[in-house]
Amino acid sequence: MIERGSYIGFGLPGGVVALSLVFFGANYTPWLYQTMPMLVFAYLVLFLPQSVGTLRSSLLQVSPSLEESARCLGRTPWQTLREITAPLIRPGFISGFVLIFLTAIKELPATMLLSPIGFRTLAVQIWVATNAAAFVDAAAAALALLMVCTGLTLVVLSQERA
Structure with a gap:
């Protein structure tokens, strides 16, 4: 139920989540408004x-017979997790982490509405520079974003072979 509940946030636009948290933060928890915990919570709702x-999907691919075999050979549950399950799900874990990072680094509405004053991501920097017609600065930030995303996409693609 918790797993399925986490998918609700995926269907919501970043702006809707951000505006909801702005309303909640401004009216009920003003000490949390425009703080990193509020921004991290928005990212969790959007990207978890x-x-x-x-x-x-990585866990579903692990055969229960592998874990049962390890237990029959005298391994404790923690040893089985560490020596059998974790190495098998590592590519999915790394891909999930990179996927969240790639999506979060491009998120603009939630970052602009909920981040602390002065906190700028590459996406915010591109937006600010474009609004100021500083296209050279926007291009430099866009190139940096492109390079980070390309490198991390190659990391995800390398996990397919693992």
């Missing part, structure tokens, strides 16, 4: 389903 999906 991506990680849950990749981790779930």
